[in-house]
Amino acid sequence: MGDRPEVELFFDVVCPYAWIAAERLMRMEAAGELVIRWRPMLLGGVLRAVGQADRPMDAMAPAKVAHIQADLDRQASALGLSIRYPPDHPRRTVNAMRALVAVDPARLPDLARVLWRAYWTEGAQIAHQDVLERLIAPFGLTWDDVEGARDGLFANTTEAVDRGVFGAPGMFAGGRLFWGSDRVIAVRHALGLPLPPLEPTGPLEVFHDFSSPYSYLGTVPLLGRPDVTLRPMLLGALFQTLGTPVVPIASFGEARRAWTLRDVEQQAEMRGLPFRFSPVFPLRSVLPLRVALQEPAATGPIYAATWADGLDTGHPDVLREVLDSAGLAGLDLVAGADDPAVKARLRENTERAVSVGVPGAPSYLHALGLFWGQDRLPLIAELEGLQA
Structure with missing residues (x-):
C-alpha cells in the first residue's frame, strides 16, 4: 500500500451513483493514487435512520426527475457504463450486500462490479435467491455465507449513520465526508491529488x-x-x-x-x-x-x-x-x-x-x-x- 491515502467508500449496489463513484475511485486506485476501503451498507436502512424516503425521486417534480435521469446517463457514458433504471426500482439488495460483507476482501471490488452490472445493465432480479446464488458462486460464496453476514452488514450500516452518512455513496477522505458521485473530484482535492479541468472551454x-x-x-x-x-x-x-x-x-x-x-x-x-x-x-x-x-x-x-x-x-x-x-x-x-x-x-x-x-x-x-x-x-x- 505504501503511503497511498485511504478512501472509505460506504455503498449499496442499489445506487447507480455509488457505481459511478466506485469506478472513478477504482481507476484512481489502479493509478496508484489511493487505496479504497470498501464498506458495504444497506442504503434503505440509512435512509430510514435519517428520516428520508426510500424513493426520494417520488417527491420530485417530473421535469427535475427527467433531468436527473439524463444527467445520470451522461455521467455513466463518461465512464463507458450502461445504466438502465429497472421499472421496479428500488429492488431489495439486502442479501447482495451481505454477500459483499462475506466475500474475500481482495475479491470484493470484482463482486461489486458483477452485482452493479447485473442490477443496472442486465436488469437481473438480484433479490431472488437463485439469481444471487448464481452470481456469487464464482466467488466461493454459498447462501450460508450470505446468511452469516447479517451482523456485519448491520454494523456497517449503523456505523455509517453514526458518522453522518445520509445517502450513497458516502466517502471519507482526509477526515471529511463527501457524498455523491460528483464529489470524487472533491476527494481528489482533499487528498492533494492533481485536479482535472474545473471549467469547460465551450460556449x-x-x-x-x-x-x-x-x-x-x-x-x-x-x-x-x-x-x-x-x-x-x-x-x-x-x-x-x-x-x-x-x-x-x-x-x-x-x-x-x-x-x-x-x-x-x-x-x-x-x-x-x-x-x-x-x-x-x-x-x-x-x-x-x-x-x-x-x-x-x-x-x-x-x-x-x-x-x-x-x-x-x-x-x-x-x-x-x-x-x-x-x-x-x-x-x-x-x-x-x-x-x-x-x-x-x-x-x-x-x-x-x-x-x-x-x-x-x-x-x-x-x-x-x-x-x-x-x-x-x-x-x-x-x-x-x-x-x-
Missing part, C-alpha cells in the same frame, strides 16, 4: 441567482469570458413553477443539511474562492438580479459581497455601497431596477429557464445539453475532452 448560457451559494461558486469562475452568456433568473419563481421547495435546504434532514453547509465551504476552498454562509438567508435577490441585468459587470461584486462578505445585497442601501465600491453607478443602477423593461427582462429569463428545463441554479446550457449544478462544470469539460 455556455448560465442561469443563475444571487440567492444560491452554489451559483456563486459556479458563476464567478466564468465571468469575463466572451463565450459565456449570463441569464439572471428568479430561482424562487422557478421553484414555484416546478412545484419544488422554494428553500430546498429547509427540506433536508439534519445530517444532509449539516453536510451541505460543509460542502459549500469545501467547494469554495477547492475553487480558491473566499466564502462565508450569508447571515441573510434566504436572500431577497430581485433587486440585485435587476441590477445585474442592467450592468453585467456588477455580477462579480454582488456575488462577492453576498457570499464572501456576508452582506445583505437585497437591501438598496447596502447594494448601492457595494456597487459604488466597485466603481459602478450604484444610485443609477438601483433606481433603474424599477424600469418596466428591466423587470420584463428578468421575467423573460425566468420563463426561458422554465422552457429549456432548468431545475435549479446554477444551470448551464451547452452544446452537449443542459447541466444543473456548479459541480457539473468539470463533467462538461470531461465530456468535451471525450468528443475532441
Whole structure:
C-alpha cells in the first residue's frame, strides 16, 4: 500500500451513483493514487435512520426527475457504463450486500462490479435467491455465507449513520465526508491529488441567482469570458413553477443539511474562492438580479459581497455601497431596477429557464445539453475532452 491515502467508500449496489463513484475511485486506485476501503451498507436502512424516503425521486417534480435521469446517463457514458433504471426500482439488495460483507476482501471490488452490472445493465432480479446464488458462486460464496453476514452488514450500516452518512455513496477522505458521485473530484482535492479541468472551454448560457451559494461558486469562475452568456433568473419563481421547495435546504434532514453547509465551504476552498454562509438567508435577490441585468459587470461584486462578505445585497442601501465600491453607478443602477423593461427582462429569463428545463441554479446550457449544478462544470469539460 505504501503511503497511498485511504478512501472509505460506504455503498449499496442499489445506487447507480455509488457505481459511478466506485469506478472513478477504482481507476484512481489502479493509478496508484489511493487505496479504497470498501464498506458495504444497506442504503434503505440509512435512509430510514435519517428520516428520508426510500424513493426520494417520488417527491420530485417530473421535469427535475427527467433531468436527473439524463444527467445520470451522461455521467455513466463518461465512464463507458450502461445504466438502465429497472421499472421496479428500488429492488431489495439486502442479501447482495451481505454477500459483499462475506466475500474475500481482495475479491470484493470484482463482486461489486458483477452485482452493479447485473442490477443496472442486465436488469437481473438480484433479490431472488437463485439469481444471487448464481452470481456469487464464482466467488466461493454459498447462501450460508450470505446468511452469516447479517451482523456485519448491520454494523456497517449503523456505523455509517453514526458518522453522518445520509445517502450513497458516502466517502471519507482526509477526515471529511463527501457524498455523491460528483464529489470524487472533491476527494481528489482533499487528498492533494492533481485536479482535472474545473471549467469547460465551450460556449455556455448560465442561469443563475444571487440567492444560491452554489451559483456563486459556479458563476464567478466564468465571468469575463466572451463565450459565456449570463441569464439572471428568479430561482424562487422557478421553484414555484416546478412545484419544488422554494428553500430546498429547509427540506433536508439534519445530517444532509449539516453536510451541505460543509460542502459549500469545501467547494469554495477547492475553487480558491473566499466564502462565508450569508447571515441573510434566504436572500431577497430581485433587486440585485435587476441590477445585474442592467450592468453585467456588477455580477462579480454582488456575488462577492453576498457570499464572501456576508452582506445583505437585497437591501438598496447596502447594494448601492457595494456597487459604488466597485466603481459602478450604484444610485443609477438601483433606481433603474424599477424600469418596466428591466423587470420584463428578468421575467423573460425566468420563463426561458422554465422552457429549456432548468431545475435549479446554477444551470448551464451547452452544446452537449443542459447541466444543473456548479459541480457539473468539470463533467462538461470531461465530456468535451471525450468528443475532441
